[in-house]
Amino acid sequence: MKINSLQDLYVEQLRDLYDAESQLIKALPKMAEAANSDDLRQGFEDHLDQTRGHVQRLETIFAKLSEKPRGEKCKGMVKEGTEVLDEDMDENVKDAAIIATAQRVEHYEIAGYGTVRTFANLLGDREAAALLEQTLEEEEETDQQLTELAEDINIEAEQGSEETEVEERVQSRPSSRKKPAA
Numbered sequence: 001m002k003i004n005s006l007q008d009l010y011v012e013q014l015r016d017l018y019d020a021e022s023q024l025i026k027a028l029p030k031m032a033e034a035a036n037s038d039d040l041r042q043g044f045e046d047h048l049d050q051t052r053g054h055v056q057r058l059e060t061i062f063a064k065l066s067e068k069p070r071g072e073k074c075k076g077m078v079k080e081g082t083e084v085l086d087e088d089m090d091e092n093v094k095d096a097a098i099i100a101t102a103q104r105v106e107h108y109e110i111a112g113y114g115t116v117r118t119f120a121n122l123l124g125d126r127e128a129a130a131l132l133e134q135t136l137e138e139e140e141e142t143d144q145q146l147t148e149l150a151e152d153i154n155i156e157a158e159q160g161s162e163e164t165e166v167e168e169r170v171q172s173r174p175s176s177r178k179k180p181a182a
């Protein structure tokens with residue numbers, strides 16, 4: 001479809017977000033399952049409920065525009081969301097890696113919703129702008145919660161991998177060490 005106007009671009013951007021949210025509904029249960037931290041798992045489960053709401057808001061906007069929600073494949077989200085889950089990774093650092101991925105996804109959505117909210121305002125669609133603003137605020141809250149969870153989880157990852165290093169050093173250390181000369 002040729003994009004001839006801001007209205008066309010607005011619909012195209014909404015479709016990208018709709019596809020991104022649909023992918024996230026599939027990815028979030030996998031991310032919850034892969035999380036070691038109970039708080040992190042709960043966070044993903046809560047965000048899954050929110051994400052269903054985000055999809056509904058977009059469907060409301062498409063219905064009012066008499067446009068179909070599908071048709072745009074969001075390539076940014078596809079791999080980022082789940083690739084990390086299959087990687088061979090020390091369990092101490094896995095949660096930190098999952099958070100890093102989840103925050104990329106949130107920032108992608110924050111950028112997208114900020115744009116369509118601004119477009120909706122320019123195009124005079126106040127109702128859509130308000131719905132998109134609500135979702136934008138929820139994405140920002142989720143990003144903030146992930147930052148807070150990361151504060152502890154990153155430290156655990158750092159200490160966990162340090163322990164592994166110490167064990168390696170202990171194993172490779174000679175059994176007796178000479179005292180340094182006085």
Ligand code: FE
Pocket residue numbers: 021050051054109139
């Ligand atoms: Fe969302």
